[in-house]
Amino acid sequence: MSNESKPDDGQTVSQAAEELTKSVTDLVTAVFGVGASLARSVAQATAGGRPVPPPSAQGPLNEAVHYGVSTLTNVLRLVVAPVQSAVRSAQAAPTAGTSAPAAAATTSRPTVAAGSTLRVPLSIENPGPQSTGPLDLQCLRVDAQSATSGQRIGVSNVRLEPQVLTIAPRDFEKLTVFVDTPPTTAPGTYLAVVGTATFQTAVEFDVTPPRAPSS
Numbered sequence: 001m002s003n004e005s006k007p008d009d010g011q012t013v014s015q016a017a018e019e020l021t022k023s024v025t026d027l028v029t030a031v032f033g034v035g036a037s038l039a040r041s042v043a044q045a046t047a048g049g050r051p052v053p054p055p056s057a058q059g060p061l062n063e064a065v066h067y068g069v070s071t072l073t074n075v076l077r078l079v080v081a082p083v084q085s086a087v088r089s090a091q092a093a094p095t096a097g098t099s100a101p102a103a104a105a106t107t108s109r110p111t112v113a114a115g116s117t118l119r120v121p122l123s124i125e126n127p128g129p130q131s132t133g134p135l136d137l138q139c140l141r142v143d144a145q146s147a148t149s150g151q152r153i154g155v156s157n158v159r160l161e162p163q164v165l166t167i168a169p170r171d172f173e174k175l176t177v178f179v180d181t182p183p184t185t186a187p188g189t190y191l192a193v194v195g196t197a198t199f200q201t202a203v204e205f206d207v208t209p210p211r212a213p214s215s
Helices: 013-045 060-078 080-089
Strands: 111-113 117-126 134-136 138-147 158-161 164-166 171-180 188-195 200-208
Touching: 117 200, 138 158, 138 200, 158 188, 164 171, 171 188, 171 200
Parallel strands: 111 200
Antiparallel strands: 117 171, 134 164, 138 188, 158 171, 188 200
């Protein structure tokens, strides 16, 4: 006589346990699958039309982690818009030993007189749950939106302090953009694009003719 007990439906206890284990495994896999699918959808929604690279390793858990990191990167890019708004409302401030920039009567853009240094303070925010790690910031390019004849501002005229930022989760750090304008700078509107491979922001400003020396 066998001592192995059986349930009412005739299955052995070990068979019932195996089926229960399989059911639980399938349920857990399905839950992670839904999480990975949701993470992928959020990453794609925040990508701004850019392609989202696939994960290097397959599996629901790996996909959920990969697309979660992609979403964080995309959110950092989205910080650009509020930063640009803050830049446009910022007031220009001269550095020590330079002439004060002329006040703009009809625009809210920062304004600097040729031969002076423009100083624009920014706040870079990290709304995500993880630290950004070191961000190596640099001026990527300077575009002359409209400028008269004369010397144009280039990347070498733009300084960032600090050049490396690490932003804690759900925190922000201050970044200051300095634009050194030679006296021969062509007056007009310029756009300095600063940032990293992860995100970019732009500082739009006006350069006016040099201030006349005081008599």
